Amino acid sequence: MLADNVSRRTFLKGSAALSTLLGLGAIGSKATNGLVPTAAAKSNSQKQQFFNACPRNCYDTCSIVTTVEDGRITFVTGNENNHYTKGRLCVKGNTYPRIVYSPDRIKYPMRQKGRGSGNWERISWDEAYTIIAKKMLDIKKEYGNTLPICLNKYSGNFNILNYATEGMLSSIGFTTRAQGTPCDPAGSDAQAFDMGTAYNNDPEQFMDAEYIILWGANPAWTSAHSMYFIEQAKEKGTKLVVIDPLITQTASKADEYIQIKPSTDGALALGMIRYIMDQHLYDEEWVNNHAIGFHEFVSYVKKNITVEWAAEKTGVPKPVIERIAREYATSKPANIWIGFGMQRHTNGGSMVRAIDALAALTSNIGKKGGGVNYIGGETWGFNYHTMSFGAPEGTEGEADRYVNMNNFGAQVLDAQDPPIKMMWIACRNPIAQDPEPNVVKKAFDQMDLIVTADLYMNQTVEYSDIVLPVTTPFETVGINVSYWHYWMNANEQAIKPLYETKSDLEIAMGLSKKLNELEAGSCTFPVSGNLVEWVEKEFNDDIRKLFGVKSWDELRKNGGTVKASEKVTVAWEDLKFRTPSGKYEFFSKKAVEYGHHPLPVFIEEYKANNEYPIRCISPHWKLGIHSQFQHIDWLGAIQDHPFVEMHPDLAKKYSIRENDMVNVRNEAGYLTLPAKLTKTVPVDTVVMYEGWWKDVHYTENFNVKALPSDMGDYSKGQRGIAFHDNFVKIEKA
Amino acid sequence: MAKKLGFLVNIERCIGCHACEISCKSFYQLEPSMRRRTVRELPEDLVGSPVRAFVSTACNHCDEPACQKACPVGAYTKRDEDGIVVHNQELCIGCQMCGKACPYGVPQYNPVKKKMDKCSMCYDRLDVGESPICVSKCPMEAIEIVDYNEVQPSGTVSLVPTFADPSITHPTTQFILPKPGKQFRRA
Amino acid sequence: MTITQETVMKPEERSFYYQLFCHYYRGDLLQLTRKQWKQVVQIIKEYQYTSLLDEVAQSLQVLEEVTERNIQTFEYDYNRLFVGPNKLLASPFESSYRNYEGNVLQQETLNVRNFYRYVGLQVANEGQIPDDHIQFELEFILHVLSQPTIEDHRQIYKMFLEKHLLQWGFKHCELILQNSQNPITHAMAVILKEFLQLEGGNKDVS
Incomplete structure (x- = not known):
């Protein structure tokens, strides 16, 4: 076909005309980032292995x-090398190649x-950067401060370097922050009142337990x-009890x-406690020496609680209550794991306090293989260098302003003097994950500018003005720890x-550079830096001592993972609690300070009303973490649509058959699935799994109201959400 | 004596997480519709009281493989040394006779390659002393390879609900059924 | 116009089309005004071999008559099809069409990379944007065509076309035609499809 010679002249005519019209050089010239001469031969064809860390909001935080x-x-x-990950990933982690290369x-x-x-x-x-920086500077000029800029960032990526987003905003002045967490606040406060903080035993110690209650x-x-x-524990004879x-x-x-x-x-925990007290199965020495308020607690229980009442x-x-109580009290060590689900109630915190009390009076706290395990943060003592730069000189005001993440839409709309005009969203998908998404959308409507940094299109990106593409863990540098295991x-x-794509840290540096170009000194965040140097700055002597590793570089060269010193893996082994008294507090003045009863008492549960008689629980789904993963098609091939689980007897009442479309509705909204x-679900409860948004125009949060749980203000700044005190009516669609 | 390798699937341990299925898919870069191992939900009254139970199955590397008998071009061989049933994709003409013959529906037609595809028990990994992907990647260690000529584990079965009669092809796969726990359900 | 087997596209015409689409997929045509689109059509019309094909002629007329509104929404539609941030409606990466589930940076990408390497080229910043983005494939062919005197290059041109661009170009055009909401992206897909037909020697190579 190419036998005839190219007529150079004619060729130039057409192409030259096009190039002239476009005002560009001819293709192939150096003006573009297309093909270039091959650089010196690179030898990247051999197989290499790298260590990565799964940064998702997950107990397991795998290596x-x-x-x-x-x-x-x-x-x-x-x-x-990580004995908790054991060379095996969960189903979600196995989809990472698809997440990177989709x-x-x-x-x-x-x-x-x-x-x-x-x-x-x-x-x-x-x-x-220019659009964002100009808007930030305009806001500062108009309002005299940067409080109209609101950050909503949370748990999508727990790489310690990702705190750069918070750091970048702190580096321009005081801003408004979505504060709190939808997840664990009630339980965390409960443990903070009882013991000073939430601190769990190493989960590998389930193997050392004689008795396990997963609550x-x-x-x-x-x-x-x-x-x-x-x-494994069960197979070697440990008894496993699940309360759910x-x-x-x-x-x-x-x-x-x-x-x-x-x-x-x-009520169950208190019933067990009553039985244990009556039968003298508690550890008198322990409650006398390591706790305060036990006598007050005994009077409360004796006066108010009976096993019959609990039943x-x-x-x-x-x-059953009596037998479980006896078994638990007489097995040593006995281990309780309190899930996040059971505290997502208007009385969740007080319930966790009762379960803590059960573990305390049987002296299961401070024991290897025992414990009342909920969450922990002992390994998180990094420098958080990315958040250390402070407001620019001459910044007006004193502190950031907080809005409750768990009632985000309404509180953003309510914020005045100054109002909120700009939103930065990172590591979050609030329109899918927040309760009452329609209110969140209204808050979005009020913004001048919404910037979202994300990996994939989702409902929040759909509703943003600017989207910034971010890296996967494989394309950046970082360091990760867990709120559960000790690696x-x-x-x-x-x-x-x-x-x-860029990491949140690179974005922070880039934006700071632009801000300083437009107004010198307007942002204290460094404008450049090598990611490895950044991550090395997260290490301090405590971290080095805790993990016995000198630096990030040493860690990556030696297997990529290391476990903390055994000393910290048994929670409260020294029985020095971080409460005001230094002891376990059955009676907590701190609780009173925050408006609660000083003792672990039973608070009546939130009840259904006649119009919405059915409880709707929205637990976590196995093929996703919040709004992440479930949209990945590898997992879609296993389950491609959301569903509502209901007992056949309940379904019969409404003439609903398997796979019939059902309307689930309450005051907040409705969805059809x-x-x-x-x-496997009780007859008065329906179950929808959390986080599904792919291919549907709703999320399970459409009928979740921003109903707060009872605790959270003390340790988390805000209360959690009573996700599971959600009542609905159902009908065949 | 030659080996008789087979899967031992511990349903008591299995949590239905699908990690075996997806790690196999990821490792072999299989087409979206292709699965060499699948996890299926079992009837919830399996042990009496309602439970969530799953079973993970792959090729059963049968003693009398129906796929081998049905294949017109001899693409299937049963290895003498260990009994692994190997499908040679080079020889396969995509006629799908094996898929129809297998009582477990194991061989799957790959519409892109126009060939059949099935689990090889990762024999190339076994040959170099590594375990199959599903075995080494199950978070619960619920899948094992057992030489059934050497060990005859007690309490195993070769039939689970919804599964074909083992007398047809004599599958090597064995299962450990879940043991029912006590349940106190609200009235 | 009917094309007889004996008719052969002139090399300069061929190169021109590669250049045109290379610019198109680089995004260089996104800012054109109505008047400039008319000029583009005039330049295309100089090449009568392709531009007189019925479907191409119709599309050229569409391009000549684009409205301000069409120009405004052109970029949005172009991004929905090729750029994002949404799920791409007509991915511009070869591997999206060729490998087992449309992943980018897979074996196909490396095969393409090898072609580039063979003539001493590589994508600037290799590994950042997959090498099989249509913009690079078109640029590669253009490069090879511009040095037809190198004996090897004729062979490379043919092989690359057959093994790569023609293997997925039609499916790509089909997806654009299915999903396009704008006359410009639609017309350009028709022209590309017709051009690729000619390149494939009027045979359905896909």
């Missing part, structure tokens, strides 16, 4: 080994013309690696499953960032 060939990831799996990632900074219109134009990073926890779905240790309103996957594995009426767990309240037969994992950069009939 990962990533295989890279020709500069691309070919396999992602668990790191065997053609549908967000690739470039883009600006939407008309929020929610789907009309996006591509902009350069410089343009993005409202479903690790088979939410912490598969813990479930391994629990199953639902016959969860974990409950299905129990030696004994106890179905409890939702939100009455505190009535919880639906658990009296003989620290290095995250190496395994591949080049694809497209124009297919029914799955199962006897």
Whole structure:
């Protein structure tokens, strides 16, 4: 075909005309970033392995080994050096290659013309920084401060370097922050009142337990690696009891499953306590020496609690309560794991306090293999260097302003003097994850500018003005620890960032540079820096001592993962509690300070009304973490639509059959989804799993009201959400 | 004596998490619809009281493989040394006879390659002393490879609900059924 | 116009189309005014071999008649199809069409990379944007065509076309035609499809 010679002259005519018209050089010239002469031969074709860290909001926070060939990831799996991960990832972690290489990632900074219109134009990073920086400076000029700028960032990525987003905003002045967490506040406060802080035993110690009660926890779905240790313990003879309103996957594995009426767990714990007191099965020496307020607690229990009452309240037969109480009190060590689910009630914190008391009076606290385990933070003592730069000189005001993350929409709308005009969203998908999403949307409507940094299109990105493309863990550097196990994992950069993606830290540096260009001194955040140098700055002597490793570099060169010193893995082993008294506090003045009863008392549960008689629980789903993962098609091939679980007897009442579409409705909103009939849920409760947003125009939060749980202000600044005190009516759609 | 390798699937340990299925898919970079191992939900009254139970299955590497008998081009071989049933994709003509013959529906048609595909028990990994992906990646260690000529584990079964009659092809896979726990359910 | 087997596209015409689409996929045409689109059409019309094909002629007329509104929404539609941030409606990466589930940076990408390497080229910042983005494939062919005297290059041109661009170009155009909401992206897909047909020797190579 190319036999005839190219007529150079004619060729130039057409192409030259086009080039002239476009005002660009001919293709192939150096003007573009297209093809260039091959650089000196690189030898990147051999197989390499890198250590990564799964940064998701998950108990298991796995150490990962990533295989890279020709500069691309070919396999992602668990790191065997980490004895908790054990070389095995959960189903979600196994999908990481798809998450990195799906053609549908967000690739470039883009600006939407008309929020929610789907009309996006591509902009350069410089343009993005300029638009954002100018808006920030305009706001500062107009209001005299930067409080109209609001940050809503939380748990999408717990790489310690990702705190750069918070640091960047602190570096321009005082801003408004979404404060709190939807997750654990009531339980965390309860443990803070009782013991000074929430602090859990190493989950690998399930193997050392004589008796395990999983109380409202479903690790088979939410912490598969813990479930391994629990199953191993069970096989060597440890008794496994699961207390839960639902016959969860974990409950299905129990030696004994106890179905409890939702939100009455505190009554069960108090009933057990009454029996233990009556039978003198408690550790008198322990409560006398290591606790305060025990006598007050005894009077409360003797006066107000009977096992009969607890049986009535919880639906658990009296003989079962008594037997479980005896078994728990006489097995040493006995281990309780309190799940986040059971405190998502208006009385959740007080229930956790009652369970803590049960563990305390049987002296199961401070024992290897025992404990009343909820969450912990002993390994999180990094420098948080990214947050250390402070407000620019001459900044007006004294502190950031907080709005409650758990009632975000309403509080943003209510904020005055100054109002909130700009929102920065990172590591979060509030429109899918917040209660009452329609109110959140209204708050978005009030903004001049909404910037969202994310990996994939989702409902929040759809409703933003600017989207910034971010890196996956494999494309950046970091360091991660868990709020459950005791390992620290290095995250190496395994591949080049694809497209124009950047980490939150790089974004912070880029924006600071632009702010300083536009107004020198307007942002104290460093404008450049090497990511490895940044991560090394997170290490301090305490971390070095705790983990016995000198630096991030040493960690990555030596297996990528290291466990903290055994000393910290048994919570409260020294029995020096971090309460005001230094002892375990059955009677907490701190609780009184925050408006609660000083003792672990039973608070009546939130009740259904006649119009909305059915409880609707929205627990975590096995193929996702909040709004992450479930949209990945590998997992979609396993389950491609959301569903509502209901008992066949309940379904019959409404003439609902398997797979019939069901309307689930209350004052806040409604959604329509297919029914799955199962006897694993009680007859008065329906279950929808949390976080589903793919291919539907709703999330389970459409009918979740911003009803607060009872505690959270003390340790988290804000109360949690009583997600499971949600009542609905159902009808066949 | 030659080995008789087979899967031992511990349903008592299995939490239905699908990690075996997805790690296999990831490792072999299988097409979206292709699965060499699948996790299926079992009837919830399996042990009497309602539970969430799952079973993970792959090729059963049968003693009398129906796939091998049905294949017109001899793409299937049963290895002498360990009994692994290997499908040679080079020889496969995609006629799908094996898929129809297998009582477990194991061989799957790959519409992209126009060939059949099935689990090889990762024999190339076994040959170099590594365990199959599903075995080494199950978070619960619920899948094992057992030489059934050497060990005859007690309390195992070769039939689980919804599964075909083992007398047809004599599958090597054995299962450990879940033990029912006590349940106190609200009335 | 009917094309006889004997008719052969002139090399300069071929190169021109590669250049045109390379610019298009680089985003260089996104800012054109109505008047400039008319000029583009005039330049295309100089090449009668392709521009007189019925479907191409119709599309050129569409481009000549684009409205201000069409120009405004062109970029949005272009981004929905090729850029994001949404799930791409017509991915511009070869591997999205060729490998087992549309992942980028897979074996196909490395095969493409090898072609580039063979003639001493690579994507600037290799590994950042997958090498099989259509913009690079078009640029590669253009490069090879511009040095037809190198014996090897004719062969490379043919091989690359057959093994790569023609393997997925039609499916790509089909997706654009299915999902386009704008006359410009639609017309450009028609022109690309017709051009690729000619390149494939009027045979359905896909």
